Amino acid sequence: MATQKLKANVSSVTKRTPTWRVERAEVLAAAQEMARLGLVVGSSGNVSRRVKDAKGRDLMAVTPSSRAYETLTLNDIVVIDFEGEPVLGDLIPSTESLSHIAVYRARRDVGSVMHTHSTYASAMAVAALEIPALIDEMVILLGGPVHVAEYATPSSEELAANVVNALGDRKAVLMRNHGLLGVGRTPNDALHACQLVEHMAQVYSLSRALGRGRSLPPEVVHAEIELYRMRQEAEQE
Numbered sequence: 001m002a003t004q005k006l007k008a009n010v011s012s013v014t015k016r017t018p019t020w021r022v023e024r025a026e027v028l029a030a031a032q033e034m035a036r037l038g039l040v041v042g043s044s045g046n047v048s049r050r051v052k053d054a055k056g057r058d059l060m061a062v063t064p065s066s067r068a069y070e071t072l073t074l075n076d077i078v079v080i081d082f083e084g085e086p087v088l089g090d091l092i093p094s095t096e097s098l099s100h101i102a103v104y105r106a107r108r109d110v111g112s113v114m115h116t117h118s119t120y121a122s123a124m125a126v127a128a129l130e131i132p133a134l135i136d137e138m139v140i141l142l143g144g145p146v147h148v149a150e151y152a153t154p155s156s157e158e159l160a161a162n163v164v165n166a167l168g169d170r171k172a173v174l175m176r177n178h179g180l181l182g183v184g185r186t187p188n189d190a191l192h193a194c195q196l197v198e199h200m201a202q203v204y205s206l207s208r209a210l211g212r213g214r215s216l217p218p219e220v221v222h223a224e225i226e227l228y229r230m231r232q233e234a235e236q237e
């Protein structure tokens with residue numbers, strides 16, 4: 001009887017205080033892979049994942065501010081609510097948390113956000129160059145060209161609003177004079193979006209150096225964007 005009672009107590013405690021171990025582990029793995037791939041310098045960049053509490057309220061698990069990725073552990077991934085208030089963990093959440101929250105509020109389909117400073121994407125952001133629809137895979141997976149969000153001070157609400165505006169319904173956006181933000185259903189999807197943009201930024205940079213950096217034909221881009229939207233809708237059903 002005592003054991004049964006204890007089990008019941010443990011189960012009710014677990015229900016009251018979820019720790020989102022699986023989701024935080026996904027954030028940790030994607031953050032460490034982002035660093036390993038060289039998409040960020042030092043402790044810059046950040047990764048988050050949408051999670052829910054027992055009442056269905058939206059929260060996010062996010063990497064902490066100014067911590068080396070190599071030595072990051074599961075306990076370092078904090079959970080905050082959409083007002084920025086801490087729910088789990090002691091470390092300071094990423095300073096770009098406002099942009100992540102703004103994207104989650106605007107896009108119900110987004111389950112994860114990643115922000116990187118990868119070299120070629122950052123070069124495009126500094127040059128304020130939109131990456132056109134260059135290759136079929138890019139349009140089908142990212143939803144079209146990668147636009148450039150207007151500059152605003154890092155960590156500000158203005159930057160968060162600019163990012164949401166320029167992102168639209170696509171999977172990635174450049175942040176002027178700053179870097180890149182990619183989104184997906186999971187941290188792995190968001191990582192893939194950031195990798196693909198970095199690759200496309202390299203391709204665009206090299207093709208411009210060769211004197212030609214041309215978009216796919218407009219009718220192809222249009223058809224592929226339609227395909228992207230259909231897939232987005234199907235995934236949400």
Ligand SMILES: [Zn+2]
Pocket residue numbers: 044045096115116117178179
């Ligand atoms: Zn940044």
